Amino acid sequence: MPDLHDVVDEIAEKMGQREDRGAVATYIPQLARVDPRHFGIAVATADGTLACAGDSEIPFSIQSISKVFTLTLALGVVGDSLWRRVGREPSGNAFNSIAQLELEKGVPRNPFINAGALAVTDVILSGHPPREALGEILRFIRFAAQDDSIFIDEAVARSEKATGFRNAALANFMKSFAVLQHPVDHVLGTYFHHCAIAMTCRQLALAGRFLAQSGRNPDTGFSLVSPERARRINALMLTCGHYDGSGEFAFRVGLPGKSGVGGGILAIAPGRASIAVWSPGLDAAGNSHLGRMALEILAHKMKWSIFGD
The missing domain is CATH 3.40.710.10 (DD-peptidase/beta-lactamase superfamily)
Known part of the structure; x- marks a missing residue:
């Protein structure tokens, strides 16, 4: 070797x-x-x-790599009941596709496309304001890495919020099917910030x-x-x-x-x-x-x- x-x-x-x-x-x-x-x-x-x-x-x-850690956390919160709100199949479409979401009545195909990650973020928000949920995500990643210097790049988070119209559309569409249980702006804000972890x-x-x-x-x-x-x-x-x-x-x-x-x-x-x-x-x-x-x-x-x- x-x-x-x-x-x-x-x-x-x-x-x-x-x-x-x-x-x-x-x-x-x-x-x-x-x-x-x-x-x-x-x-x-x-x-x-x-x-x-x-x-x-x-x-x-790290952008969508954060979805590995949020999925891990969400499974810890609700276990396999998560799979009632998000699927486990490859999408075959772009990561921010809304067409597939419409065909499948607001249930995302998997937790790693944007819609799926929004549903996972909604689960992590359960019982927490966005700041606390985001702190939990950051603490988990820091603990996994054994490194407290890991941070959120606020400039990237602001940039994502300013241009995140497609993600806002996905979140509102899922909210219309009751897949999201928290206010859309809370889900989006938490999502943009965990994707902006550096x-x-x-x-x-x-x-x-x-x-x-x-x-x-x-x-x-x-x-x-x-x-x-x-x-x-x-x-x-x-x-x-x-x-x-x-x-x-x-x-x-x-x-x-x-x-x-x-x-x-x-x-x-x-x-x-x-x-x-x-x-x-x-x-x-x-x-x-x-x-x-x-x-x-x-x-x-x-x-x-x-x-x-």
Whole structure:
């Protein structure tokens, strides 16, 4: 087996040399300002090894990667009754599609598209004002990463609120079917802010370790979720984590993963490692162009695909 540090360094060098970097998200003005030349990678293994390279210490907006953590929290609040309000199937449509939502009477196809994440956020709001619910989300991520310096980028949150008309339409449509139980502005405000959480690749890889280790945080020995729930979250990441590019990601990389339009991807090699990559340029499906390439190389060289060598 090759040395992990050598592989990670080699990947960062290769990605740094590539000219085809994708295009940064422009519909959120703050994200449009990010330099597409950035590339970072961090790998946290089950044995405690941490391998980082490139821009792994630069915070970036995790965007939809936060949906992994909000889903985990919501399942902790209401358990499997969550699935009465959101499905578990791939969407096959854009992450912010309203057409599919109309056909399915306001019930989102899965928790990782925008509509599904709004429904999950509504569950977390149960019994809490938005500020408290957002604090709970941030505390959970900080606890998972064992890092209290993780923060919400308020400029990104304001930028999302100012341009979030499609998300507002989704939320109002779901409210009309009583899928959302809280005021729409409370759900949207909480959603925009948890998508605006900023993390480095190192922090994100550390935060994802519980999904690689059967629900357990290796620093504390504390189980954040049961092994069964960790497996199910990983299953949803594999089938739904890259929107309508999920099949291509599973085909090429062979790992559960969740992308964000900030250019980050959290990938899980069950029993082996939690991996975070960041490259702001996106492909046509809204996923990190170089991030997917980097994970494909890593999974191949380390023989980490869940489908075998």
